[in-house]
Structures are given as C-alpha cells and as structure tokens.
Amino acid sequence: MFNFIKKTLTSIYQKVTSSLGRLFAKPIIDTSTLEELEQILLEADTGTQTTKKLIVTLTKQAQNNAITTGADLQQALKAELTALVNLQPYQEDTIDILLLVGINGSGKTSAAGKLAHRYAQLGRSVILVAGDTFRAAAVDQLRIWAERTNSTFIAGKEGQDPASVVYAGLEAHAQQPESLLIIDTAGRLQTKVNLMRELEKMRAIISKKAPNAQVTTLLTIDAMLGQNSFDQAKLFHESTHLDGIILTKMDGTGKGGIVFAIAQIFAIPVAYISFGESVTDLQPFDAHAFVSDLLGA
Ligand SMILES: Nc1nc2c(ncn2[C@@H]2O[C@H](COP(=O)(O)OP(=O)(O)OP(=O)(O)O)[C@@H](O)[C@H]2O)c(=O)[nH]1
Ligand SMILES: [Mg+2]
Known part of the structure; x- marks a missing residue:
C-alpha cells in the first residue's frame, strides 16, 4: 500500500522534484540559484508569503557561507520545510x-x-x-x-x-x-x-x-x-x-507547495490527501515523508 501511495505522490510532484533536483546538483550556488528556487516554490503553490520567508532565511544562510553547494541548499531547505510542517500530527484513532x-x-x-x-x-x-x-x-x-x-x-x-x-x-x-x-x-x-x-x-x-x-x-x-x-x-x-485539512484533487495538480503555505498560514496539519474518485483514493498525509520525497532527501 505504501509503495502505491509513494508512486502516486511521486508522479504528482515529479515536475517540482526534478526542478529542485537540478538546483541541488549544482557544485556551487549563487544569487540566481536562489532566484530559481523562489520561482519553483511559487510555481508549486507555496504562496508568496511563505516563499518569501523561506528565501529570506536561505539567503541569510548563503551570505554567512552556511550554504555554498546545491547539497547544502537541499539540506537547509529540508530543515526549513520540516520545521514548517512539524505540527501536532493528526490522530485518527480516537475520534467519535x-x-x-x-x-x-x-x-x-x-x-x-x-x-x-x-x-x-x-x-x-x-x-x-x-x-x-x-x-x-x-x-x-x-x-x-x-x-x-x-x-x-x-x-x-x-x-x-x-x-x-x-x-x-x-x-x-x-x-x-x-x-x-x-x-x-x-x-x-x-x-x-x-x-x-x-x-x-x-x-x-x-x-x-x-x-x-x-x-x-x-x-x-x-x-x-x-x-x-x-x-x-x-x-x-x-x-x-x-482540527485538520483534507487536501483534495491532488491528482489534478503537479504541485505540492500548498501544504507548506497552509502549515505556515493556518498552523493546522494536513490530515489526509485525496487524489482521485475511488474509495481508496484518500490516504493519511505524512508531512515528513512528503518533504523527503519532494526534495529527494
Ligand atoms: N479528481 C478528483 N476529483 C475529486 C476528488 N475529490 C472530489 N472530486 C470530485 O469533485 C467533485 C465535487 O466533489 P464533492 O465531494 O461532491 O464536493 P462537495 O464539497 O461535497 O460539494 P458540495 O456538496 O457541492 O458542497 C465531484 O465530481 C467529485 O467526484 C479528488 O481527490 N480527485
Ligand atoms: Mg457535498
């Protein structure tokens, strides 16, 4: 079951993941790399407010030489996005x-x-x-x-x-x-x-x-x-x-950034994602696994 979901998600976010992969492969990053990252995040529906905040933080780290390579950028972005989605996880077992x-x-x-x-x-x-x-x-x-x-x-x-x-x-x-x-x-x-x-x-x-x-x-x-x-x-x-959000029609969008915008603006977890119209096309959402998959890290 898990492999199936992973496959579905991977196909949904392939475009974002491969654009990010190109940046993370760079041996050295510069201002244009961060500009490109900003563009990718915006196109992925991360929202202007959330994207801006991320880019400001990463730019500061680059200026302090804490980020110099694409691999550094990947790790730094992973840390920032993980912090964003690190909300109280949604508990489905105890609900009446x-x-x-x-x-x-x-x-x-x-x-x-x-x-x-x-x-x-x-x-x-x-x-x-x-x-x-x-x-x-x-x-x-x-x-x-x-x-x-x-x-x-x-x-x-x-x-x-x-x-x-x-x-x-x-x-x-x-x-x-x-x-x-x-x-x-x-x-x-x-x-x-x-x-x-x-x-x-x-x-x-x-x-x-x-x-x-x-x-x-x-x-x-x-x-x-x-x-x-x-x-x-x-x-x-x-x-x-x-208490949480069900993000629907994820099959109709090649984007995943909306998850981060929601976490930042509303501070409520995405509990489930829905990606089709059959009974099995809804699954609990694991924010940390999602960040790893999206960034290939
Ligand atoms: N592709 C896709 N279609 C979906 C998904 N979820 C819902 N739909 C379709 O979107 C349309 C609206 O879904 P509904 O479940 O009726 O939405 P609703 O919120 O109950 O709508 P109202 O009762 O009008 O308020 C239907 O045609 C669904 O089949 C999804 O995850 N993927
Ligand atoms: Mg209805």
Whole structure:
C-alpha cells in the first residue's frame, strides 16, 4: 500500500522534484540559484508569503557561507520545510464524530465516503449523516457512498434543518457508541453567514447531546484552486474551530507547495490527501515523508 501511495505522490510532484533536483546538483550556488528556487516554490503553490520567508532565511544562510553547494541548499531547505510542517500530527484513532466542512465542490461528500471506507478497513462501523439538506442531490450522492461502504445512513428531507438530521445521527451513534459518525455538510447556502451559523448550530447540538465525544472538524480544500483556496480556508478558519485539512484533487495538480503555505498560514496539519474518485483514493498525509520525497532527501 505504501509503495502505491509513494508512486502516486511521486508522479504528482515529479515536475517540482526534478526542478529542485537540478538546483541541488549544482557544485556551487549563487544569487540566481536562489532566484530559481523562489520561482519553483511559487510555481508549486507555496504562496508568496511563505516563499518569501523561506528565501529570506536561505539567503541569510548563503551570505554567512552556511550554504555554498546545491547539497547544502537541499539540506537547509529540508530543515526549513520540516520545521514548517512539524505540527501536532493528526490522530485518527480516537475520534467519535467527524464533521466535514468546506466550500461547495471542494470534495466533502466524496471525502465522507472515502473516510467511511478507510474506517471500515480499520474495523470501525460507520454512520454517515447527510447534513447537506440544501440540495436533494446531495443526499442521494451520500446515500450511494453509504451503500458502497456498508455504512448506516441517516438523512432528512430537502430543506430540513440540518441540525435535526445531526440530532438523529447522534441518536443512532448513542446506540452504537463504538462507531464513527461522519457528518457531511452543505458547501453553499444563501449567504456565508447562514452557512457558518448552520455549522455552529450543528456543533452546539453535538456538544449538548454528546458532551464526552471526541469531535473533530476537518476542512476540505481543493488543491487545484491553488492560491484561491487560501481564501476559503481563511473563511472557515476564522469562523469555526478546525482540527485538520483534507487536501483534495491532488491528482489534478503537479504541485505540492500548498501544504507548506497552509502549515505556515493556518498552523493546522494536513490530515489526509485525496487524489482521485475511488474509495481508496484518500490516504493519511505524512508531512515528513512528503518533504523527503519532494526534495529527494
Ligand atoms: N479528481 C478528483 N476529483 C475529486 C476528488 N475529490 C472530489 N472530486 C470530485 O469533485 C467533485 C465535487 O466533489 P464533492 O465531494 O461532491 O464536493 P462537495 O464539497 O461535497 O460539494 P458540495 O456538496 O457541492 O458542497 C465531484 O465530481 C467529485 O467526484 C479528488 O481527490 N480527485
Ligand atoms: Mg457535498
């Protein structure tokens, strides 16, 4: 399994890895090497703020002669990137209730299905809750994932208060406390304020009805949106507590720098990456292994 993921990731980041490899092979580095590095990082979606910070630090080290060769640069960049992603690692084993949030189309419903599969593989029974009552199709979409993964399915009617569907989900969970309750939510309502209010209401019901449950909120971010995805992340980060990120559609981008931008700006770990549309196309994200693979170090 691990080799498969590594192969998938390697093919995703090949372009970045090979551009970096060229720089790291240089026997001696100069200002233009750092300029090239800056360009590669920006093109890889590392974001201007994070890239600038990295380049300033590396330039200082080069001026002090702490970095003279491409190999030095590789080690220094590895240390900086590792420090960036060295967040409290995401723990998936102890969770009772998983709330999925994110803007429309970012991959919440598919992630709910893939996570149901993952936890079933880990031996947990899963209850999928259709907390997106905004569109009738959203319920049908999640129902298909529930059937595919043999999960219990809880849904209400179109337009029903999602908090009441969550309530029904919590009742089912109380009957099977060892199971994992995964709640899919809407990505779009009439306004963003409504959306955030709805999420808060769901969270309030959860803490009232299951005060001792381990509740985790994950934000789905579409990696293909690159820089634009930071705005959506900001919107949720400011309004609600987030425990981690699911970076979706990684198969559609040859970039990986977004991982560092997220770590630097939001200081929350990427918990999973999703790289396709089948049940197995979601895996836990190992930030340290990712840095090593990306830099070939
Ligand atoms: N290639 C690829 N497609 C994905 C991935 N994740 C989701 N998709 C597709 O992206 C589209 C949107 O995914 P959904 O899971 O419906 O997104 P959502 O956040 O639930 O969307 P709303 O319910 O509209 O808010 C679907 O066509 C998915 O099949 C991924 O990792 N890779
Ligand atoms: Mg959905």
